[in-house]
Structure formats: C-alpha cells, structure tokens
Amino acid sequence: MSLPRKGRFITVEGTEGVGKSTNMNFIRELLDTANIPHIVSREPGGTPLAEEIRNVLVVPREEKMCELSELLLVFAARAQHINQLIRPALERGEWVLCDRFTDATFAYQGAGRGLSTAVISSLQDMVQGELRPDCTVLLDAPVDVGMARAGARGELDRFEQEKHTFFEKVRAGYLERVAAEPERFRLIDASAELASVQREIAAALQPQITAYQAGSHV
Numbered sequence: 001m002s003l004p005r006k007g008r009f010i011t012v013e014g015t016e017g018v019g020k021s022t023n024m025n026f027i028r029e030l031l032d033t034a035n036i037p038h039i040v041s042r043e044p045g046g047t048p049l050a051e052e053i054r055n056v057l058v059v060p061r062e063e064k065m066c067e068l069s070e071l072l073l074v075f076a077a078r079a080q081h082i083n084q085l086i087r088p089a090l091e092r093g094e095w096v097l098c099d100r101f102t103d104a105t106f107a108y109q110g111a112g113r114g115l116s117t118a119v120i121s122s123l124q125d126m127v128q129g130e131l132r133p134d135c136t137v138l139l140d141a142p143v144d145v146g147m148a149r150a151g152a153r154g155e156l157d158r159f160e161q162e163k164h165t166f167f168e169k170v171r172a173g174y175l176e177r178v179a180a181e182p183e184r185f186r187l188i189d190a191s192a193e194l195a196s197v198q199r200e201i202a203a204a205l206q207p208q209i210t211a212y213q214a215g216s217h218v
C-alpha cells in the first residue's frame with residue numbers, strides 16, 4: 001500500500017497593496033491546472049472562530065489595542081486555524097495555500113510594533129510545534145506603491161491606517177526573514193508588470209509541483 005503524499009504548505013506574504021489577492025488567485029489556478037488537491041485560506045482567519053478574532057484585530061476602534069494583545073490574538077486565531085483546518089488538510093495529502101502566516105507576525109508585530117523576536121519564536125513553537133511553511137512567496141514592493149493601491153481600495157482597516165514608517169519597518173522585517181531563510185522564500189519584485197510577476201511565481205513553484213506529481217513523500 002502506498003503512503004498518502006504529504007501536502008505542501010505554501011504561504012503568500014507582503015505589505016499592504018502588493019497584489020496578494022490577485023496572485024493568490026493565480027497560484028490557485030496553477031494548482032487547479034496541475035490537478036493538485038488543495039485548500040485556500042488566510043490569516044488571521046480561516047475558520048469561523050478565527051475569522052471572529054480577525055475582526056477584532058482589523059476593525060478600527062477608539063481604545064488602543066496594546067501590542068501584546070495584538071500578538072496573542074494573532075496566535076489565538078492561528079492555533080484554531082492550524083488545529084481545525086491546516087493540519088487536517090496536510091494530513092489528507094492536500095496542499096494548503098495560505099494568505100499570510102507567521103512571517104507576517106515577525107514582520108508586523110516584531111519589526112513593525114517592536115515586539116521581541118524571541119517571544120514570537122517561543123509562541124511559534126508552542127502553537128505550531130514543527131509546522132512551518134514549505135515555501136513562502138514574498139511579494140515585495142516599495143511601500144509607496146503598496147500604500148497607494150491599498151488607499152484606492154476604500155476604507156482602511158486598523159493596520160492599513162498605520163503610517164509609512166510602520167510599513168517601512170514591516171517591509172524590512174520581511175526582507176530580514178528572506179535573508180535568514182533564503183531556501184524557503186521566493187522573493188518576487190511585485191512592482192514589476194503583473195505578467196512578469198506571475199511568470200516568476202509560476203517558475204518559483206514549479207519544482208514543488210513537479211516533485212509532488214512525481215509522488216515524492218517529502
């Protein structure tokens with residue numbers, strides 16, 4: 001009897017307005033075309049309870065949310081998401097394509113808010129155990145480009161209301177993650193033309209797709 005193939009955990013990251021939604025759809029189509037069983041999800045969110053926590057996180061409010069509350073809410077949503085959705089899907093051999101994951105926590109709560117990386121790492125271990133993305137697509141663009149696109153979408157959420165300097169820190173935080181783990185990340189210049197961004201994404205994911213189709217168990 002052959003072992004079920006292990007699903008791959010693919011995450012997509014980037015600051016606001018870098019084209020995550022468009023390119024998530026593009027990756028979803030790549031997986032459909034390759035006949036790869038998959039689910040698509042997002043963080044914070046992905047289950048009804050985690051989506052409720054997302055709402056608490058993103059809706060602007062008068063009371064200032066303290067940094068630690070923000071961090072713990074992000075991980076509370078993540079614990080639920082992993083338990084209810086991500087692990088079961090990976091165990092069924094499906095791929096999980098997720099719009100943001102813990103790299104966003106290192107970038108937003110760590111680099112952006114200034115919370116300790118050691119604290120985030122220990123929460124990561126506690127909540128995720130060994131679970132880490134197999135491959136992370138980072139859509140990178142100058143902050144001005146992304147902020148202009150996000151602004152054009154209408155009302156800004158609690159994060160989008162942050163200032164330019166906050167997003168500069170977030171972007172730098174993401175780039176530090178890439179430097180620390182270059183083998184996991186696919187760094188894509190999201191300020192280029194969409195067709196060329198998508199060519200790069202397709203080329204970046206092809207080795208994973210080919211290995212899966214060949215029946216590799218890793």
Ligand code: TMP
Pocket residue numbers: 020043044058074100101102103104105106108109159160
């Ligand atoms: P979205 O706009 O990409 O849907 O994500 C909602 C916001 O949540 C986004 O501004 C980034 C923020 N976020 C964090 O601050 N930390 C995290 O760990 C995650 C997953 C998202």
